[in-house]
Amino acid sequence: MTGFPVKLYVYDLSKGLARQMSRQLVGKQIDGVWHTSVVYNNVEYYYGAGVQTAAPGSTHHGQPLEIVDMSESSLPEDIVREYIGSLAEIYTQEKYDLFMHNCNNFSQDLCQFLVGRDIPPHISNLPREVLETPFGQMMRPVIENSLRPITTAPSSAPFSQTPTQAPARAPQQQTPQAGQHAVIYTTSASELDNMIKTSKCSTVFFTSATCGPCRIAYPKYDQLAEEYGDKCKFIKVDINDAYDIATRWRISATPTFMTFISGEKLDEWKGASPPTLESNVQMLLQAAYPVHPHRRLRLPILLGTPNTPISYAKLPPLDKIVAKLAGAGINDPIISHIADFVRLRSTEGAREAPVPDLSAWAAFVQKSLASSESGSGENLFPIIDLFRIAAVDVRVGSWFAEEHDLNTIKVVIDFSSRDESPFQVRLVTLQLLCNLFSSPLFAPLLISKLGGSLAQLAAKSLLDDHVNVRLAASSLAFNIVAYGQKRRASDSEEVLLGQDIGIELIVALIEGIGREEESGPTLGRLLLSLGLIFYCAPLDKEIGVEAMDICASLDAYATVKGKKTCKVADKKLCDEVMQLLTRP
Structure with missing residues (x-):
């Protein structure tokens, strides 16, 4: 096929x-x-x-x-x-x-x-x-x-x-969708009041069918509505059909224009000058959507780095894994089914590789973890490594999201976070979590439901003695932050990554940056993650202020500045992150 x-x-x-x-x-x-x-x-x-x-x-x-x-x-x-x-x-x-x-x-x-x-x-x-x-x-x-x-x-x-x-x-010319990028017409006083009060910003054009000068302003007003209708409501009121509106707003002549920000009147003027209309609308938008100070910074490395999730897709020796588990007396059929799925997907493509019974796989993983609670977990490495490579397929992560089977992921995280867990288990667990970000259905659940556990595992792993563990932990941190950056709109209420994960991850990133001396890729991902957390974040919000206060108390600026002398550091990236750690 x-x-x-x-x-x-x-x-x-x-x-x-x-x-x-x-x-x-x-x-x-x-x-x-x-x-x-x-x-x-x-x-x-x-x-x-x-x-x-x-x-x-x-x-x-x-x-x-x-x-x-x-x-x-x-x-x-x-x-x-x-x-x-x-x-x-x-x-x-x-x-x-x-x-x-x-x-x-x-x-x-x-x-x-x-x-x-x-x-x-x-x-x-x-x-x-x-x-x-x-x-x-x-x-x-x-x-x-x-x-x-x-x-x-x-x-x-x-x-x-x-x-x-x-x-x-x-067609070459497209008609804007009404109410989205088109002028809104109203004759209802209550409707007008509601639109003004509930809009971030709005412009009202008081006109009349008999007003000759108004026609001069119509094309420019319609053009502005098409260009900026996603940010501002453009409303027309014919005062001949809306006497109560004209009386309330004391409209004595047309055309009259008024602009509002969050229900508060900003400006009023009369006359049909298109340049004046455009200039005043631009001032309204600048006042309603002030340019974030970070947008004035020169950040070519931070802004030029793709924010696609980092994944670990290297194929393990499947036959050896199956044989090793069989030699340890672990012969559950689901092991071969997962191995066959991974093998077929890598050779024939996902279209030719039907997804195995993931409910059986989830039950097997949980059973294996439970039986290893008092042991060293030696056999968990190949099991989680199979899970890791299977999770490259977006259907695997999507199944766990749709079934809301977060407990399987949580027990893997909790087991890997134990001090006595082998570093190999922690390594493949971090790589598994990175691969789960390939599913956009699972990523929000991973953040919202398991954010605290993710932050704790990342924080602990960033201080691990094994360089590969630190690298995988920095990849996980980057995936978490890049996901948050994608979800953040310029006027969104989302701030940083949420209370459970944002602050703890910031602390871990700062400490990890301070300690990393060996791996350039690890240090680079840590710096990128710290920078992306703060880039264009609404720092007037409570959690943003708290984050900046923590950075100040930990002297994050001095930590990043000190890395400029590290032989594996990107000095220009350090400079960019230092700019973002300075309060706007």
């Missing part, structure tokens, strides 16, 4: 201008401003106004500049659609960020899942190239504002988990 080819469609949003003007503007050659999408099963998937779909080559970006053959995916279609559905919860329109959380990050995640390959590095490294230049840092807000309307344009076919035929070719 063959799979479906996977293609990466590459577009240049600058239409060649980047190649012509980049050296003059930023001092280095940049060949394009890349937008990418993934074509699978004759459907083009891309990220902008959420996860969107179209017939290949039919989006508002036109025809691709390049089509990259990414190989063929043998994953079952229902698993693929389930995975893309989980991505749709992470890649929402509100969370779009041109430099940190964009279409290319989406394409990277999807290609890694489908075929296990990265998108070309000249695409994924573009944010770092731009942010390495002083001009790129200075112009970042301008670049984001100018490109966001293009990259997040409305879609005629948002992603649906119900299988459908490839969407028809999209």
Whole structure:
């Protein structure tokens, strides 16, 4: 049974201008401003106004500049659609960020899942190239504002988990969805009051059908609604049909405009000047969504590092594992079933490898752990190593998520956290947990339900004498933090990683950074994790203030600064993290 080819469609949003003007503007050659999408099963998937779909080559970006053959995916279609559905919860329109959380990050995640390959590095490294230049840092807000309307344009076919035929070719002009990127019309005073009070910010255009000057402002108002409708409500009120509204707000002439932030009036002006309208709306947005101080920092390494989960997919000697367990008198049939599954998946692909009975596997793992409570756990290493390589398949982690069988994972974590557990058991447990992040269904449960246990195991392992254990622990810490960074929107209420895991992990990261002298990859992941925890976090929240206070009490700034003299440290990354440890 063959799979479906996977293609990466590459577009240049600058239409060649980047190649012509980049050296003059930023001092280095940049060949394009890349937008990418993934074509699978004759459907083009891309990220902008959420996860969107179209017939290949039919989006508002036109025809691709390049089509990259990414190989063929043998994953079952229902698993693929389930995975893309989980991505749709992470890649929402509100969370779009041109430099940190964009279409290319989406394409990277999807290609890694489908075929296990990265998108070309000249695409994924573009944010770092731009942010390495002083001009790129200075112009970042301008670049984001100018490109966001293009990259997040409305879609005629948002992603649906119900299988459908490839969407028809999209029209050149698309009508915004009412209430999302369109002007809202109302004649109800109570409805207007509710929209003003419940919106982060809003603009009200008081007009009338007989107002000639109003017509001058209509096109600009509609355009602004299309561009910024995801952040601001744009409301029109015809005072001829809403006398009570006109009376309450004392509207004596049209056009009259008012802007509001969280229900509080910010500004009022009269006149149909489109430039004035645009300028005042821009001031409203800047006041409602102030640029986080971190966005003004120069952080090319931190922002240029892919935040895809680190996994451990090296195939163990399956025959030796089965033979060793049989020699120890462990002959449960599920062992061979899991080994056969892993072997078939590695040779024929996931499409040809049906998932074994995972309920039997979970029961076997728990029974094995229980029988080893008073022993050394020598036979647990091959068992957990089998679990580790099986968890590379997203269906394994998804099963545990859907069945909510967290107890199996918890007992593995608890056993590995014991002082008497062999370091090999702790090593493969850390690698198993990293691999479970391949399932976007399981990751949130892992964080929300087992966050405390994860933090404790990571904290203990970061101080282990064995360098490979510390490396795996730093990978787990990075996966935890990268997941939190993906879930964080610019105006989200999510702060850091939650009380149970955030503070403990921060303490462990600082201590681990201070002690690591041997492994450059370990130190690098620890520094990246600490930096990502704080990058653009709303530090005015209680837990954020507490985190900064802990960093101050532990002298985290001096700890990171001291690593600049360490032979395995990336000194530039140390500088970037030090900037983030300084209170904005």
